[in-house]
Amino acid sequence: MIGAITAAATAPSTGGTLGSLTGNSSAVQVLVLVGGVSLIPAILFCVTGFTRILIVLGFIRTAIGTQNAPPNQALIGIALFLTLFVMAPTFSQIKKEAWDPLQHNQIHFDTAVKRAEEPLRQFMFRQTREKDLTLFVHLSGTRKQPRTRADIPTTVLVPAFIVSELKTAFQIGFLIFLPFLVIDLIVSSTLMSMGMVMLPPTFISLPFKILLFVLVDGWDLVIQSLVQSFHT
Numbered sequence: 045m046i047g048a049i050t051a052a053a054t055a056p057s058t059g060g061t062l063g064s065l066t067g068n069s070s071a072v073q074v075l076v077l078v079g080g081v082s083l084i085p086a087i088l089f090c091v092t093g094f095t096r097i098l099i100v101l102g103f104i105r106t107a108i109g110t111q112n113a114p115p116n117q118a119l120i121g122i123a124l125f126l127t128l129f130v131m132a133p134t135f136s137q138i139k140k141e142a143w144d145p146l147q148h149n150q151i152h153f154d155t156a157v158k159r160a161e162e163p164l165r166q167f168m169f170r171q172t173r174e175k176d177l178t179l180f181v182h183l184s185g186t187r188k189q190p191r192t193r194a195d196i197p198t199t200v201l202v203p204a205f206i207v208s209e210l211k212t213a214f215q216i217g218f219l220i221f222l223p224f225l226v227i228d229l230i231v232s233s234t235l236m237s238m239g240m241v242m243l244p245p246t247f248i249s250l251p252f253k254i255l256l257f258v259l260v261d262g263w264d265l266v267i268q269s270l271v272q273s274f275h276t
Contacts, residue, residue: 090202091164093130093171093274096213098123100270103217107224108257109250126267130274137163161198168205169193171212171274176204212273220266224253 088094101119114122128135142160145151151159180200181190190196231249256262 088127090206091168092127093209094123094127095206096209096216096273097126097130097270099210099213100216100220100266103213103220104262104266107217107221108253109224109246110254126270130271131167134163134167165193165198165201168201172201172205172208173211176207176211177201179207180204216269216273223256227253227256 098119101114101123105114105119138160141163142151142156145159146153146156177196177200180203181196184197184200188195228245228249231252232245235245235248
């Protein structure tokens with residue numbers, strides 16, 4: 045009798061403990077899932093051409109002189125879909141070599157991650173300068189110098205790739221600025237020679253810069269140059 049009473053008394057506490065443990069594990073899983081989703085934008089910025097494309101599009105808007113045309117949301121949308129277009133061969137290779145076998149239970153998750161990492165590494169190596177790679181290999185403090193690309197860890201490749209992307213984006217931006225800078229200088233010199241010092245030069249040069257950009261079909265030229273810059 046006493047044993048039955050003791051078992052009945054301890055049963056609810058055990059169930060409550062198991063329920064609390066299950067609830068805690070679910071909360072941890074949700075927290076990990078939210079943290080993983082939050083890393084997607086960082087991965088998009090760091091291992092694709094999104095950074096280069098977005099910076100160049102921002103340079104175009106600044107060079108022309110329009111403050112909010114196109115707006116930031118439009119620039120981000122354009123950069124996103126151009127990134128998908130540029131990265132389509134890499135994503136297709138990842139799907140073929142990693143995602144499809146994983147879906148058919150042909151490989152384990154760890155193997156799929158390694159297979160998916162390789163196409164991204166090949167893309168980043170093609171866009172990364174040797175000088176930047178050497179810099180981050182030196183900064184990593186590794187005693188054994190890598191002899192092949194396979195010896196370079198991804199943690200060294202990614203920052204080298206980001207620096208190379210920033211450098212390439214600013215080089216393209218410099219070339220974009222030049223023709224618009226010439227228009228600003230011509231307009232400013234003309235206004236000073238006419239004695240119209242109080243009139244802002246940007247008020248006059250802005251329509252001419254927009255007209256020049258439209259006449260030369262600037263969007264097509266910039267997008268073509270951007271896409272081709274990833275294949276050189």
